[in-house]
Amino acid sequence: MDAIRCIGLKKDYGDFSLYLDKLVVPQGSIVGLIGENGAGKSTTIRLLLSLAIADAGSIELFGEAVDRLTVRHRDVVGFVMEDAWPSAYLTACQTGKVMQKAYSKWDAARYDDLLDRLGIPREKLFKDFSHGMKMKLVLAIALSHHAKLLILDEPTSSLDPMTRDEILTILMEFTRDEDHTVLISSHIISDLEKICDYITYIHRGRILLSSEKDQLEQVYVIASCTHQQSFDLDPSTVLGRKDSPYGAKVLMRREHVPDFMQKQLFNLEEMMILLAKGGNLR
Amino acid sequence: MNALLLKDWYVLIRQSKLTMVIVIVFTIVGVASSTFFYAAVAAIVCVMLPLTTMAYDQMHHWDRFVIGLPIERKDVVRSKYLLALLALSLSVLMLAIVGFAFYLANDIALETVLFMLWTQLVAGLFFLSVNYPIVIKMGFERGRIWYIIITIPIVSLSGVLNSILDMESLSMHVSIRNFAYLIIPILLVIGSYLLSVRYMESKEY
Numbered sequence: 001m002d003a004i005r006c007i008g009l010k011k012d013y014g015d016f017s018l019y020l021d022k023l024v025v026p027q028g029s030i031v032g033l034i035g036e037n038g039a040g041k042s043t044t045i046r047l048l049l050s051l052a053i054a055d056a057g058s059i060e061l062f063g064e065a066v067d068r069l070t071v072r073h074r075d076v077v078g079f080v081m082e083d084a085w086p087s088a089y090l091t092a093c094q095t096g097k098v099m100q101k102a103y104s105k106w107d108a109a110r111y112d113d114l115l116d117r118l119g120i121p122r123e124k125l126f127k128d129f130s131h132g133m134k135m136k137l138v139l140a141i142a143l144s145h146h147a148k149l150l151i152l153d154e155p156t157s158s159l160d161p162m163t164r165d166e167i168l169t170i171l172m173e174f175t176r177d178e179d180h181t182v183l184i185s186s187h188i189i190s191d192l193e194k195i196c197d198y199i200t201y202i203h204r205g206r207i208l209l210s211s212e213k214d215q216l217e218q219v220y221v222i223a224s225c226t227h228q229q230s231f232d233l234d235p236s237t238v239l240g241r242k243d244s245p246y247g248a249k250v251l252m253r254r255e256h257v258p259d260f261m262q263k264q265l266f267n268l269e270e271m272m273i274l275l276a277k278g279g280n281l282r
Numbered sequence: 283m284n285a286l287l288l289k290d291w292y293v294l295i296r297q298s299k300l301t302m303v304i305v306i307v308f309t310i311v312g313v314a315s316s317t318f319f320y321a322a323v324a325a326i327v328c329v330m331l332p333l334t335t336m337a338y339d340q341m342h343h344w345d346r347f348v349i350g351l352p353i354e355r356k357d358v359v360r361s362k363y364l365l366a367l368l369a370l371s372l373s374v375l376m377l378a379i380v381g382f383a384f385y386l387a388n389d390i391a392l393e394t395v396l397f398m399l400w401t402q403l404v405a406g407l408f409f410l411s412v413n414y415p416i417v418i419k420m421g422f423e424r425g426r427i428w429y430i431i432i433t434i435p436i437v438s439l440s441g442v443l444n445s446i447l448d449m450e451s452l453s454m455h456v457s458i459r460n461f462a463y464l465i466i467p468i469l470l471v472i473g474s475y476l477l478s479v480r481y482m483e484s485k486e487y
Contacts, residue, residue, distance in 0.1 A: 051349050051487040075353035081350060084487075089293045089344035098292070101285035102351045128341065 003181035009057035078142030088127035103145035180263035240274030285359035325406030407467035
């Protein structure tokens with residue numbers, strides 16, 4: 001079963017429009033949402049969490065069609081959103097008591113354990129937290145009510161490498177249960193490479209690529225060559241390219257790479273950059 | 283909804299101690315001087331308390347966070363109205379206690395106390411009805427212009443009436459039956475609540 005299935009999801013803001021022909025998040029997986037600033041990642045997440053309402057299209061959550069998330073749905077969805085924080089004038093302990101009244105399956109012991117593990121002060125006001133500490137508290141909340149699905153928008157942004165690693169470890173622990181699913185967006189592609197089973201790349205409001213992460217390396221190759229050699233390539237085989245003073249880097253399907261080209265180690269971030277610079281997989 | 287009330291309670295006990303002192307002082311001064319203006323202001327200050335929490339919610343992005351929690355949007359509105367009515371009840375109760383204490387000490391007529399209570403209830407309910415939908419629809423930042431435009435005339439009118447009319451003698455003509463007229467502000471509050479729920483349901487973040 002799919003935890004999330006969106007078909008033809010559309011949202012028009014005038015100066016920006018999002019159209020997701022098909023976004024699938026299989027149950028038990030971690031799906032990474034990548035894309036440049038303003039590509040539509042946060043809009044996608046806002047639509048999934050019903051903070052914004054789609055102009056068209058359908059959303060299914062665990063096989064059930066939903067126009068808007070109800071209380072029952074939200075009870076099993078943990079979230080991290082851009083500019084959405086617990087109350088600034090509450091301590092972590094008070095926030096826990098409030099959440100206990102909001103979530104039907106709030107696990108106070110788990111929350112307490114996460115506060116310790118993430119080094120979150122219990123009696124300090126939220127407004128006095130650093131950005132990283134705020135993010136940790138929001139994650140602790142998302143992980144303390146026996147959620148089946150986590151929808152996380154940039155949860156590791158502006159965190160130091162140690163904290164990012166700790167959070168990624170916690171997310172991997174979360175998905176040890178095969179019913180648990182994570183949809184996570186991030187600019188830090190190396191983080192997603194570590195934990196994701198699937199990658200979905202959104203570019204200018206459209207899904208450019210959606211695939212199993214391991215399959216990407218098998219199917220696509222980043223290769224380098226001289227400018228002249230790159231111009232001699234069959235344009236239909238060039239999926240993305242980037243020119244530098246020293247030559248050209250080209251993204252191609254593995255079977256299309258000529259012998260004279262030098263294959264590089266696969267790198268998801270570089271693939272994203274090549275696609276963004278005029279590439280098209282379709 | 284209990285989660286929301288608990289959250290606002292935590293915020294208010296931390297942030298609104300001074301406001302409560304103002305309400306108590308205004309109540310005592312109002313009764314001692316038989317000045318209806320103070321009673322109206324005390325009620326408005328009480329009804330402003332949940333508006334203050336709304337401002338904090340929006341300033342620190344709790345208003346977006348709460349939409350992700352398993353809480354109905356209408357409960358977000360309901361909790362603010364409930365809190366406002368509780369705060370108004372508290373200010374009315376305070377005025378009643380102080381007023382009747384002065385009445386028992388023969389310093390004020392019973393009719394004056396009743397009229398002050400009536401003034402306080404009407405001012406509070408009217409302020410609540412008008413301002414809450416505006417702040418919910420427009421947000422506190424944009425809504426506060428309207429908030430000022432609406433509040434200043436109410437408070438000023440109350441002050442002017444107080445100075446030009448002999449409120450004490452006027453209150454002698456007011457009987458307990460006048461509390462029946464409260465049906466108008468009560469209906470206004472119900473309409474205001476329904477409008478606020480509608481705004482909240484259609485709000486996008």
